[in-house]
Amino acid sequence: MECPQNERLVEFSFQAIHAEAATREFRALAAHLEVCPTCEEQVSDYVKLIRRVRRVLADSKATPEAGPCLDDNTLAEYLDGVLGGTRRDEAEAHLAQCRTCLRQLIELSDLMEEVKTAHGTLPTIVLGLVRGGLKLLSWPETGFAPLALEPVRVLGPVADDTKDTQNVCAWTQNLGELRLAATAIYSSPQRIDLALTATTPAGPAAEARLTLRCADTILQAERLSSSGQIVLHNLEPATYEIELVPRNDAPHAFQLTLRPSN
Numbered sequence: 001m002e003c004p005q006n007e008r009l010v011e012f013s014f015q016a017i018h019a020e021a022a023t024r025e026f027r028a029l030a031a032h033l034e035v036c037p038t039c040e041e042q043v044s045d046y047v048k049l050i051r052r053v054r055r056v057l058a059d060s061k062a063t064p065e066a067g068p069c070l071d072d073n074t075l076a077e078y079l080d081g082v083l084g085g086t087r088r089d090e091a092e093a094h095l096a097q098c099r100t101c102l103r104q105l106i107e108l109s110d111l112m113e114e115v116k117t118a119h120g121t122l123p124t125i126v127l128g129l130v131r132g133g134l135k136l137l138s139w140p141e142t143g144f145a146p147l148a149l150e151p152v153r154v155l156g157p158v159a160d161d162t163k164d165t166q167n168v169c170a171w172t173q174n175l176g177e178l179r180l181a182a183t184a185i186y187s188s189p190q191r192i193d194l195a196l197t198a199t200t201p202a203g204p205a206a207e208a209r210l211t212l213r214c215a216d217t218i219l220q221a222e223r224l225s226s227s228g229q230i231v232l233h234n235l236e237p238a239t240y241e242i243e244l245v246p247r248n249d250a251p252h253a254f255q256l257t258l259r260p261s262n
């Protein structure tokens, strides 16, 4: 038996903790663990993690009401320790009772770890507005390859009679096998909406997981739509780390520096 995917090891860990009736798959995995120290160690980490989460949850003053399932964003905020007050209590109350969400939490924490260790230095793109037009100011020699030498201006700068001038630009990048189409809209010099569409050779990167981080804090974690799209609203000029994990595929990570327009 080849090493199973982490998802299955997580499921195995839950089954082991709950001492559930052994399925055939459970037995096959147990046999694999006996001969594979890597997976064995992974499972032992998962079991410890699940127990730790459960213990923390048991100690917390979580209310007994479970509430609705948690979205990726809430889970990421929880992992990052930025979820406070009632929202934290509610999340913990739910996690204490919902195996699905607890599993999501573990997968997400795993994912964040994986992305961190897989990418020592990140490729960076720097974007800014130069004289009313958006320009790709730089890109690294490796990792990112612009499809065109210059970003393609689609709409901007556009003057609207009723609103302030909006600058809109689009460009495409290759990240290994992943193709990323991006549109940046400067609604003001300090506010940028960023729309991303990710495509793999097999088609849209449907439901790939994206995390957006700034100064080591997660700002957003969400799944892409079924057509591989996501819009990140109201970004301030700053350097962001973006991590994108397509389903059953290796993670991609890059840095994006947004400059204010002037």
Ligand SMILES: [Zn+2]
Binding pocket: 002, 003, 004, 032, 036, 038, 039, 040
């Ligand atoms: Zn293995």
Ligand SMILES: [Zn+2]
Binding pocket: 068, 069, 070, 094, 098, 099, 100, 101, 102
């Ligand atoms: Zn849930």
